[in-house]
Amino acid sequence: MTRPRFDQRQIARACLVLLGGLLPVLLTGCQWASLHGPQSTMEVDGPVARAQLDVFMTTVYVTAGIFVVVALVLAYATLRFKARSASEEKAVPPDQGHGNPFVEVFLISASVALLVIIAIPTLKNIWYTHDVPEAERANAMDVTATGYQWWFKFEYPGEMVKLPAGGEAPLATGNELVIPAGTPVRIHLRTVDVIHSFWVPKLAGKVDMIPNRANFLWLKADKPGYFYGQCAEYCGDSHAIMRFRVVALSPSEYVKWLDNQKAPARTVTTTARAESSPLTLPALPLAQIGGPAVGAGATLAASGNFDADPLGGWKKKQQPAAGEDPALIARGRQLFREKTCLSCHTIRGHEGIGITGPELTHVGARTTIAAGVLENSPERMHQWIRDPNYFKPGNKMFNGGYTDPASGQTLINLNEQEIDALVAYLQSLK
Ligand code: HEC
Ligand SMILES: [Cu+2]
Incomplete structure (x- = not known):
């Protein structure tokens, strides 16, 4: 050897x-x-x-x-x-x-x-x-989280709200899951397109969102806090920036948040709005759009105004806050319709039938936009609307304009002033 x-x-x-x-x-x-x-x-x-x-x-x-x-x-x-x-x-x-x-x-x-x-x-x-332990099941709550390329929708099946187009749906929000601290939350995981994965490292992780499969997980936050989440299954171009947040509030803060979210969108009071809004909206009884009817036969058409006041004190929020320009906000609301934003987004109480993009009813109250990628500031929102594909390659929001393939005509085009108005409007939706 x-x-x-x-x-x-x-x-x-x-x-x-x-x-x-x-x-x-x-x-x-x-x-x-x-x-x-x-x-x-x-x-x-x-x-x-x-x-x-x-x-x-x-x-x-x-x-x-x-x-x-x-x-x-x-x-x-x-x-x-x-x-x-x-x-x-x-x-x-x-x-x-x-x-x-x-x-x-x-x-x-x-x-x-x-x-x-x-x-x-x-x-x-x-x-x-x-699953939530037997002993805690009685006070557990349910949330549905749905993965989209490349953002998350969160729905609260226990909290039904009226939709502008009629009918009811669970309260929905985008990219920020707000929960009460100390309460077990069962999260039902769904996807509308490819496989995503729901992961909040500090709270629980991670379970896939698989087409045609009803997965779920549960989690509980010990105390109020702000937790970072992330899609953990490769799902296309912008997978790496498909993020979200979990915001755990104290139980009393959570109830306040919920009340505010369930209310339809805030409308900043302005007399200019009626004139600047060329489209007259159909008359709907108040009850149909999310609030208890005030007085028999009350309609919104009388004021040309879609705003309910379902909670005491809501009207106060309609007053312009410092720095808010009611005329600009009204212009933004009009543009939201004219520039077809409403085809992909819903603003409950105002307009919108869209389900392609996140609910924007209370978008001004979120801390981030575009699935946790940008801070929710007027500057960032402006940049996002100007060129969503710059921040998130491949995302389904149109890229600064839309050209009709048949006629070759540019149908949607936003200039800086229009974007400013849109931003002022969206930021007013607290
Ligand atoms: C073709 C569908 C579509 C249209 C039209 C559209 N959006 Fe979007 N929008 C989306 C999608 C999808 C997202 C989520 C993108 C992501 O995070 O991946 C989004 C995200 C947003 C967000 C960030 C919301 C959040 O919580 O993250 C804002 C603000 C927004 N859009 C405003 C607008 C405005 C203003 C218009 C009209 C000028 C508009 N959108 C038109 C699809 C659309
Ligand atoms: Cu994903």
């Missing part, structure tokens, strides 16, 4: 360098890169994510133990049995025997024991994270 071609000393040295050098780098790297940060799975804020972290840590401890034992045995064997002189190095290696049955049995039982240690929390938490 010939001497093996590798140099054992070199290997041993390489191993030690790897161990001694890489470990601290890896550990500090983890510390900086993933232990902290808005999408860290290591800093959890809810029981589901905590259960998942427990399974992960159990596995890490067990495998780290195995690593250390194996590394020590390897280091011992390498150092203890290395060739110490040139003649030893030339010696023929001993016969490679079958081994020691006791060591084998020990290693097999140790492996089984370690797998059992990992299996216990794994199985326990598979059941726990599957």
Whole structure:
């Protein structure tokens, strides 16, 4: 038999360098890169994510133990049995025997024991994270999350609202899932197109949204907070920027939020609006558009005004706030219709039949737009409307204009002043 071609000393040295050098780098790297940060799975804020972290840590401890034992045995064997002189190095290696049955049995039982240690929390938490625990089910709430290329729609089936076109639908919002802290939330996962995946690392994760399949997950936020979410299944051009947020509010704040969301869109009071709005909207009883009818036979046509006042105090919100220009806002509302924004978006209480894009009824109250990609500021919204494809390649909002393929005519074209008006209008929808 010939001497093996590798140099054992070199290997041993390489191993030690790897161990001694890489470990601290890896550990500090983890510390900086993933232990902290808005999408860290290591800093959890809810029981589901905590259960998942427990399974992960159990596995890490067990495998780290195995690593250390194996590394020590390897280091011992390498150092203890290395060739110490040139003649030893030339010696023929001993016969490679079958081994020691006791060591084998020990290693097999140790492996089984370690797998059992990992299996216990794994199985326990598979059941726990599957659905809201029996004891908490009574006060759980349901939300439907639907994936679109490349944004998320959230619906509250327990909160029905009237639609402008008639009929009822669950309260809907886009890209920001607002929940009460401390309440278990069961999230039904749907998609209208391809497979997406719903992931809020600090609360729970992650379950796919699959066409024709009714998946769900549940989560709970320990305390009020702002949590970052992300589509976690490659779904096309703008997958990497298909984000969302979960906003957990205290129960009393949540009720306030809900009341405001259920109300139809805010209309800033203006006398100019009636004149600047060439289209007269059909008369609808108040009850049909989301609020209790005020007085028998009350219609909105009388005032040419689509605004209900379903909650006491709502009217106060109709007063222009500081910096708001009612005439500009009214112009924006008119443009929203003229520039066909309403074909893809719905503004409950105003107009809109669109389901292609996010609900905009209260878009001014969101913290971000375009699925968590842009901060919701007038500047950013202006840039978004001017060129949505710049921020999100391939997204389904038209790109700064629409040319009729048949006639070659440009039908929709927005100039800067028009965009300003649209932004003023959309920002007024708190
Ligand atoms: C062809 C359909 C379509 C039309 C027409 C359209 N949009 Fe959109 N809009 C979308 C889609 C889809 C999104 C979501 C894009 C994304 O985040 O991937 C969107 C997003 C938005 C958003 C961000 C909302 C949020 O919460 O993220 C605003 C604001 C907006 N559109 C305003 C407008 C305005 C103003 C017009 C008219 C000038 C308009 N849209 C016309 C499809 C459309
Ligand atoms: Cu996606």
